[in-house]
Amino acid sequence: GAVVSQHPSRVICKSGTSVKIECRSLDFQATTMFWYRQFPKQSLMLMATSNEGSKATYEQGVEKDKFLINHASLTLSTLTVTSAHPEDSSFYICSVIKPDTQYFGPGTRLTVL
Amino acid sequence: EDQVTQSPEALRLQEGESSSLNCSYTVSGLRGLFWYRQDPGKGPEFLFTLYSAGEEKEKERLKATLTKKESFLHITAPKPEDSATYLCAVRDNSGGSNYKLTFGKGTLLTVNP
Numbered sequence A: 001g002a003v004v005s006q007h008p009s010r011v012i013c014k015s016g017t018s019v020k021i022e023c024r025s026l027d028f029q030a031t032t033m034f035w036y037r038q039f040p041k042q043s044l045m046l047m048a049t050s051n052e053g054s055k056a057t058y059e060q061g062v063e064k065d066k067f068l069i070n071h072a073s074l075t076l077s078t079l080t081v082t083s084a085h086p087e088d089s090s091f092y093i094c095s096v097i098k099p100d101t102q103y104f105g106p107g108t109r110l111t112v113l
Numbered sequence B: 001e002d003q004v005t006q007s008p009e010a011l012r013l014q015e016g017e018s019s020s021l022n023c024s025y026t027v028s029g030l031r032g033l034f035w036y037r038q039d040p041g042k043g044p045e046f047l048f049t050l051y052s053a054g055e056e057k058e059k060e061r062l063k064a065t066l067t068k069k070e071s072f073l074h075i076t077a078p079k080p081e082d083s084a085t086y087l088c089a090v091r092d093n094s095g096g097s098n099y100k101l102t103f104g105k106g107t108l109l110t111v112n113p
Helices: none
Strands: A004-007 A010-013 A019-025 A032-038 A044-051 A067-073 A076-081 A090-097 A102-104 A108-112 B003-007 B010-014 B019-026 B030-038 B045-050 B056-059 B062-066 B070-075 B084-092 B101-103 B107-112
Touching (some): A019 A032, B003 B101
Antiparallel strands (some): A032 A044, A090 A102, B030 B045, B056 B062
């Protein structure tokens, strides 16, 4: 069965607004979760590592003030895209490790108009 | 910096026509090579993990093999439902508990009935 869920699966927003994406670990406690972004016909690119109870670690080139990550519990991490612009339109996917394999959520398609 | 190159970018097969997908990698020290399947609009689905050269793993019509420079995903007598993008990723042994994966761009497999 599914290990990770994401909500929403699709979201359309206007330029300048903020959007929150939830990632839930379904059957175990995840101290670490990962957020990826995937553009059409491109690789999955790691954006940040979300750590429960502490600050997220962002990859080089990812704006931490634009992509806010909150890992408030052992089963929930959220990614907020602030002041979204059309170039932020992408497929956002979260993942967890269980125990030595990374399992991915179903993804969230973000479209910014 | 870790690098993963997958070939071909796209592959069309007739049902029952066996073939192989290639994943070439460069990594400072391999801590795992992973194969995932991704259907359109979905998150990656875990298939296999390989850790050392010479290792092989099988699941139904799929068999993954590993050498020191590349991995192959062999598909035997494929069916239309095997149509998907197959992703290869590596994890290196730097950074202790760091679990960063580097992905290739994937191979889009289409199996015609």
